[in-house]
Amino acid sequence: MEHISKYLTPEIKLSCYEDKFFKSEIVFDQHMLIWFISGETKIVQAEATHHFKTGDIFLIPRNKPATIINYPKDGLPHKTVVMLLTTKILRSFYNRLEVKTEIIPVPRIRSFHHHPLLESCLASLIPYFDLKDPFPDNLAFLKITEAISILRSIDPKIDSMLANFDDPHKVDLISFMEKNYMFNMPTEKFGYLTGRSLTTFKRDFKKAFNTTPQKWLTQNRLELAHYQLAERNKKPVDVCYETGFENLSHFSFAFKKQFGYPPTDLLEQKANSQYLT
CATH class of the missing domain: 2.60.120.810 (Jelly Rolls)
Known part of the structure; x- marks a missing residue:
């Protein structure tokens, strides 16, 4: 680059x-x-x-x-x-x-x-x-x-x-994460933006979602990606970068592991079904 x-x-x-x-x-x-x-x-x-x-x-x-x-x-x-x-x-x-x-x-x-x-x-x-x-x-x-x-x-x-010089205050964790999970940030940054130390963030996250931040983030990003491909007809490369994945190969691997088929297959299935109807 x-x-x-x-x-x-x-x-x-x-x-x-x-x-x-x-x-x-x-x-x-x-x-x-x-x-x-x-x-x-x-x-x-x-x-x-x-x-x-x-x-x-x-x-x-x-x-x-x-x-x-x-x-x-x-x-x-x-x-x-x-x-x-x-x-x-x-x-x-x-x-x-x-x-x-x-x-x-x-x-x-x-x-x-x-x-x-x-x-x-x-x-x-x-x-x-x-x-x-x-x-x-x-x-x-x-x-x-x-x-x-x-x-x-x-x-x-x-x-x-x-004129607002305040650091982020402690906010509702569930609401914040459900609005911002698609952004690929370090866990420390999620903690800071919710007004928590890393230790407190992980503790509160476990209490709220009963899993680790990384597992929850990956699951929700993949579900969002599936929706955008299936319902919004977006290209895999656009979906990859708009749902928090590092690159297209990482996205395709995680998507196939989760759903059993690569993102391109989903688009082909949708195109074929539209053609048949």
Whole structure:
């Protein structure tokens, strides 16, 4: 995979993927503001699937599980400007303000398609990526605070996300897992996002589901995969990456072990039955 990242600072980078696609399951530790120069991205979350393409600008909230699939498009690479709105910078920004807002426990992705102010702010960074000298930290701080100020001016409710510095609180384990099992994260991360230590998470999980996290996750991912193949007519490669499996060969092996036939057989059976009717 050809992946090139040019960093102005640890918070600002130009990211480029040349290959057919790149997929990862991730929970961002910081809010991430992204401007698309070229390519496409599919972001699968518990509540919805989002598609972004050239010109789109969107903000991904921290501590929110997601499957991210990046594609080149029209012969151009997947290329983005990425700006991290770190907790440190946001605390510094909001310390100067008196903000009273309702904190939203499950923030959603914010989309700002072709917004001129945000696009101008992020596009102004492009020439700096070719500089040989280090990018001044004070200028980077100014550009990030400019972006935060623009976000606040165009989205009055954005403070509910950006001004919330709390770690995840202890949440209902069954509800959380049933909404987020398709994300391929370490057990430690599931524990953190449910407000538990690893030991407490495993103990509570055993009590709730009477099995281990790995066995339960695999079973539920395979059942979801079977549903998407049989009822939604999705391709095995898409199902594989949207249900938390590492790669297509691992998915096919686990699927056949569980159901007695590979994913491709299920599609052929469905196609034949439709043909006969």
